[in-house]
Amino acid sequence: MVQERPVRVERRLLAILAADVAGYSRLMHSDEEATHARLTTLLVEAVHPAIAEHGGRIVKNTGDGFLAEFPSAVEAVRGALQFQTRVSELTLGDAEDRRIAFRVGINIGDVIVEPHDIFGDGVNIAARLESIATAGGICISLSVYDQIQGKVDVEVVDLSDQVLKNISRPVRAFAVATRGSFSTIVTAPDIARHSSSPPRLSIVVLPFSNLSGDPDQDYFVDGVTETLTTDLSRIRGAFVVARNSAFSYKGKSIDIRQVGRELNVRYVLEGSVQRRGNRLRVNVQLVDAQTGSHVWAERFDKPVADLFDIQDEIVSLLANALNSQLIEAEARRAQLSMHPDATDLVFQGFACTYKGATREYMSQARNFFERALKIDPESVGALVGMARVDFAMGAAVLVHDRVERLSAAEANAIRAVSLAPDYPWAHLILGGVQIFTNRAVRGIAEFEQVLRLDRNCADAHAYTGLAKVFLGRAPESEAHVVEAFRLSPRDIAAYQWTHILGSASIHLGEYVQAISWLRRSLDANRNFPPTHFLLAATLGLLGTRDEARAVATAGLALNPSFTIRLFRAFSASDNATYLAGRERVCEGMRLAGVPED
Structure with a gap:
């Protein structure tokens, strides 16, 4: 008896792309015919040409999506980027609740190939990666990431190991984004549509380490952690993990990304305090809990006085710095x-x-x-x-x-x-x-x-100093601004504070001191036109005409419409002392060549 040979199964190593429409059921419920027509148009005008151009083949349609294969992971990612960009352009004017956006997952796998379908674990993983992508986003596996490095001009965000439905082992996943503005493309690093994704501005302050070698200092170090946790919770929209949860990690060797997953936070702040003689050194670092990358790091050296006073000062320094750092970090996320x-x-x-x-x-x-x-x-x-x-x-x-x-x-x-x-x-x-x-x-x-x-709001102190100038009480200004600097010596708004000190000095007739403050302001941020004009006026009053004109020219480059008439047309105060000082400023501007009208 001749034994029949088993049918040979065809297998290929392919890059598999799975895609579907985010919120398809909702869109169809709202308007079936319009949604179907719009989806068909997007497939014909954006998706099919991009896939064909990059050597891909649509294996099958899945109602609200499709499955495609590519001979190359590089071409699969390029094709996905191309059609996602085109879809974004075609839907830019659509209402938010009716806009069609695709989610994409890409994986490499050795799969079973049939004429009208492909099967295997590699296909399933691509489909699961698609399920965790954001609307308009692309999520890839580690195998794809390894292949595209240095070949596709994109940025990727490590989403760490993901537990995917019906996949027995965790899968390392990455979100893909083009380098550009949010309007050009295409993905976000967080999986925001999942209820379990970390909230914005979510942070845990881990117990700071005591590096002083003195266990008696633990109470002080723990106090910094606890007070900072309380003060950060005052940031509007912030989600700050409670003290008891944070302290469960004290003294343990930790993995930042694991902490992020366990506490469901985007950011982790960790630090150390070291006392040597009469000085304290505080090292802090803000870490992205999803990628493990450093967002910000800083070191503070402070003389030891009253420990409770120094604790409050350290907390104020950190709270002010973190407020702006977290907002800028969230802005970078939002760009994707x-x-x-x-x-x-x-x-x-x-x-x-x-x-x-x-x-x-x-x-x-x-x-x-x-x-x-x-x-x-x-x-x-x-x-x-x-x-x-x-x-x-x-x-x-x-x-x-x-x-x-x-x-x-x-x-x-x-x-x-x-x-x-x-x-x-x-x-x-x-x-x-x-x-x-x-x-x-x-x-x-x-x-x-x-x-x-x-x-901790240092700006409130600095603006009080400016108010005192307007009230004709310039000698009182310095104390308020100095307090702002004590709370936040490296604040992003510090250039405005030194500007205020320069203004107060001019009103006091202390022109040399004013120049010193105003130069510090420009060193911190040259994109503040009022400082250029105030410095030009002061240099003009001191007779340094050439330099005054150069500074005034720099100010006019930033604000070409500035004139002395415009400056004088609106008065912040009717106080006689203030108005006299303002007239001196106007005279200095004239000497510096600032236009009158």
Whole structure:
């Protein structure tokens, strides 16, 4: 009897791409025919050409998606990037709740091949990677990541090991993003649509290590950790893991990404305290819990005085630094999102304002905040952001309609306060508007309210110093600004604080000291036009005309419409002492060659 040979199974090593439409059931429920027609158009105009161009083949359609094979992982990723970009362009004008976006997963596997289908573990993994991708996103396996390194010009974010449904072993996954703005493409590193994904601004402060070799110092080190945990919780929108959970890791060797998974946080702050003689050294680092990469690190050296006072000072330093660092980190994450929500846009807007008070940066910031308000008209962050932009443009003399801008800033700040009475930044902007509109006493009261809500708000102290200049009490300004620097010596807004000190010095007739402060301001941030003009005026008053003109020219490059008439047309105060000082500034500007009209 002749034994029949078994049918030979054809196998191939392929790059497998699985894709589906995010929220397809919801879209079909809303409008079946329109959704079907739009999906067909996108497949024909964007997906099919990109796959064919990169040597791929659609194996089968799956109703709301498709399965494709490629002979190369590099071409699979390039094809996915191409059609995701094109889909994004074609749907840019669509309403948010009707926009079609694909999720993509790519894996390499040795699979069983049939004419109209492919089978195997490699296919299943591609499908599961697709399920954890964001709308408009691409998620790849470690095998794909290894193949595309150095060959495809993309950035990837390590999502670490993922436990995928019906896959027996964890799979190392990566999110892919193009280098560019959020509007061009395509993925986000976090899996935000899952209820278990870490919240924005979520952080755990791990117990700081005591490196002093003295167990009696543990109480102080633990106190820094506990107080910092409390103070960070005051950041609006922050999710801070409670002290008891954080201290469960004390004294243990830990893996940051594991901590992130166990506590469901995006960021981990760890640090150490070392006492040597009469000095304390504090080392801190902020780590992305999903990738294990460092976001920020800093070292503080402080003389030891009263330990409780120094503990409060260290906490203030860290809280102020972390506030801006977390917002900038979230802004970088938001840039990778194809369809940012209101909070994503707010983070990006504030990151723009940090760069400096120029028309360019303020215009960029306004765009983000306006888009956020279209999505959520009651977004407190966006309202405060809009107020901040208008306040900055009015206060820095970047526009001719200063009164209108400051009025708009006040209206948005008041609305934000009505929605969130305990939000310090809303009160801070409101106070800022008041001191620039001849209501300095009321402004100081707002700053006092800010400090009741957030004792670490260094800006409230600095703005109080500016209010004292407007009240004709410039000698009192320095103490307030010095307190701001004590709380946050490396603050991103420090260039404004040295500007305030320079302004106070001019009003006191201390021109040499004013020049010193104003140069420090420009060293910290050259994108603040008022400092250029104030320094030019001071140099002009001292007779250093050539340098004064050069500085004035630099200021006009940042703010070409600035004139002395525009500067004088709006007075922050009617105090006689202040007005006399302002006239000296105007005279100095004339000597520096600043245009009169």
